[in-house]
Amino acid sequence: MLVFISLLNQVLYEYLCFCDMVFALLGLFLFSCLLQRVTNRSCPMLWPVMGIIPSIFFHVNHIYDWVTMAFIRAGGTFPYRGMWMGNAHGILTVDPSNIEYMLKTRFENFPKGKYFRDRFHDLLGDGIFNADSQLWKEQRRLATIEMHSNRFVKHSLKTMEDLVQNKLIKLLDVVAESGEKLDLQEMLLRFTFDNICTAALGVDPGCLGLNLPQVPFAKAFEEAAELTLIRFLVPPFVWKPMKLFGLGYEKRLKDAIAVTNDFAGKTVRDRRNELDKHGNLNGRSDLLSRLIEIEQNDCFSDKFLRDFCISLILAGRDTSSVGLAWFFWLVQKNPEVERKILMEINEVLRCRSDDNEEEVFTLEELKKMVYLQAAISESLRLYPPVPIDMKEVIEDDVFPDGSVVKKGARVLYCIFSMARMESIWGKDCLEFKPERWIENGQFSSQNQFKYAVFNGGPRLCVGKTFAYMQMKMVSASILQRYQFEVVNSHEVVPKLTTTLYLKNGLVVNLKPRLVAMNSTT
Numbered sequence: 001m002l003v004f005i006s007l008l009n010q011v012l013y014e015y016l017c018f019c020d021m022v023f024a025l026l027g028l029f030l031f032s033c034l035l036q037r038v039t040n041r042s043c044p045m046l047w048p049v050m051g052i053i054p055s056i057f058f059h060v061n062h063i064y065d066w067v068t069m070a071f072i073r074a075g076g077t078f079p080y081r082g083m084w085m086g087n088a089h090g091i092l093t094v095d096p097s098n099i100e101y102m103l104k105t106r107f108e109n110f111p112k113g114k115y116f117r118d119r120f121h122d123l124l125g126d127g128i129f130n131a132d133s134q135l136w137k138e139q140r141r142l143a144t145i146e147m148h149s150n151r152f153v154k155h156s157l158k159t160m161e162d163l164v165q166n167k168l169i170k171l172l173d174v175v176a177e178s179g180e181k182l183d184l185q186e187m188l189l190r191f192t193f194d195n196i197c198t199a200a201l202g203v204d205p206g207c208l209g210l211n212l213p214q215v216p217f218a219k220a221f222e223e224a225a226e227l228t229l230i231r232f233l234v235p236p237f238v239w240k241p242m243k244l245f246g247l248g249y250e251k252r253l254k255d256a257i258a259v260t261n262d263f264a265g266k267t268v269r270d271r272r273n274e275l276d277k278h279g280n281l282n283g284r285s286d287l288l289s290r291l292i293e294i295e296q297n298d299c300f301s302d303k304f305l306r307d308f309c310i311s312l313i314l315a316g317r318d319t320s321s322v323g324l325a326w327f328f329w330l331v332q333k334n335p336e337v338e339r340k341i342l343m344e345i346n347e348v349l350r351c352r353s354d355d356n357e358e359e360v361f362t363l364e365e366l367k368k369m370v371y372l373q374a375a376i377s378e379s380l381r382l383y384p385p386v387p388i389d390m391k392e393v394i395e396d397d398v399f400p401d402g403s404v405v406k407k408g409a410r411v412l413y414c415i416f417s418m419a420r421m422e423s424i425w426g427k428d429c430l431e432f433k434p435e436r437w438i439e440n441g442q443f444s445s446q447n448q449f450k451y452a453v454f455n456g457g458p459r460l461c462v463g464k465t466f467a468y469m470q471m472k473m474v475s476a477s478i479l480q481r482y483q484f485e486v487v488n489s490h491e492v493v494p495k496l497t498t499t500l501y502l503k504n505g506l507v508v509n510l511k512p513r514l515v516a517m518n519s520t521t
């Protein structure tokens with residue numbers, strides 16, 4: 001009996017000790033939460049052990065709205081921390097002076113960094129989109145010279161004209177005639193993939209065929225890009241062994257990257273053979289051919305050329321199509337803006353000489369479309385294709401607003417939320433208002449760091465001119481010919497990923513625009 005009582009005592013004692021420990025931990029937890037709330041009231045909660053993760057988890061269904069409110073409450077910048085031992089820490093900001101400091105003033109201290117590079121290296125290698133320092137500098141120099149040359153501008157305009165006239169319009173005619181619904185975003189994604197491949201590689205993959213074919217290169221590219229993003233969600237101690245042993249999604253990623261590399265690698269080899277055979281590539285103006293022609297003493301390896309092209313395709317593939325999809329949605333919701341765009345197109349067409357039978361627009365005509373440019377810029381402001389971006393910190397630093405960052409931290413800047421800050425865009429920041437881009441009848445551009453849609457500083461998007469030309473050509477050609485209506489029950493919400501896709505696409509009904517273009521409706 002005595003033994004039994006002493007055993008019971010022992011168990012009771014250990015139970016009470018355990019309860020004490022649980023209560024002590026709970027107390028500590030509550031105390032840390034309280035301390036956090038008291039000392040950092042205006043910033044999102046950083047939970048003990050889990051950091052900001054529970055806050056994100058609670059708001060995941062409306063994360064953009066939540067983070068925007070968090071910026072407003074915090075005055076533009078707040079600190080974050082990931083899971084204990086995960087080494088993720090830094091700040092989130094929408095403050096234009098911080099962004100200028102990071103992207104321009106202290107550019108060298110805020111590279112893309114190892115975190116980004118490690119995850120993207122299998123797909124992008126050392127391509128411009130994934131490189132820093134010297135490796136980046138040389139590619140940037142080449143890209144800037146070639147992409148802004150008259151030859152490339154003419155070539156890209158020609159590729160856009162051909163695609164719009166011979167494929168996009170034909171496809172949309174068929175759909176409009178059939179009366180079937182159409183996912184406009186899907187169609188635009190196909191368009192921009194064909195367009196960037198033709199411009200960069202000189203090869204049209206044919207995604208915009210009338211039967212909307214599954215193109216293995218396009219499918220593999222899309223899969224490789226999507227699966228790479230999983231590496232940002234799972235910790236390295238999970239994805240690295242999976243990669244090593246070829247398990248799960250890492251196996252699919254490896255296969256998709258192999259298809260992508262084979263296609264791009266073969267294109268590089270074929271082009272070199274063509275040069276050997278004919279002695280020049282005069283008939284070709286795509287970027288790959290230009291680089292092969294200007295290189296001296298074979299200084300670019302096949303891998304360098306392949307990586308360069310793959311980076312360019314990744315950067316120019318979905319950004320403008322996603323931007324266009326949001327643009328069409330906003331225009332449909334704002335008939336007055338649509339009316340003004342049509343008036344402008346009409347005016348441009350009226351100036352054409354009688355013998356101009358062109359079905360698409362010339363560069364000069366696109367340049368005249370000031371209101372369209374303003375409407376596109378305004379739609380990119382509200383729905384930036386790259387909604388959030390990130391840089392790594394090399395050395396401890398202090399931002400203009402006083403925020404301190406430590407070496408190894410990461411700075412995230414939320415371009416989506418910037419558009420919704422009264423402090424940046426004024427009281428009407430939430431309105432779709434192309435007029436804010438027009439001064440004395442001319443397009444008036446905004447400061448790069450307030451409008452960071454195309455990034456800013458030395459790493460400003462190198463495809464910006466291309467993107468505007470493409471978006472103006474496509475939107476003017478479509479609006480000129482068709483009326484469209486987003487189907488009634490269709491839910492338009494952003495997808496949670498690094499590019500701001502419409503989660504459910506943009507499903508519309510198309511009708512030929514019967515009203516003559518010299519009318520304004």
Ligand code: HEM
Pocket residue numbers: 128129140143196311312315316317319320323380384385386389390452453454455458459460461462463464466467
């Ligand atoms: C609306 C369309 C576009 C938007 C909003 C956009 C936005 C951006 C942004 C935010 C970056 C910086 C990314 C970073 O460093 O983290 C960037 C870089 C880049 N973009 Fe674009 N882009 C667009 C279209 C294009 C197109 C069509 C091309 C190619 C023809 C292109 C080529 C590039 C390249 C090569 C870079 C890397 C530049 C560098 O790191 O020096 N972009 N773009």
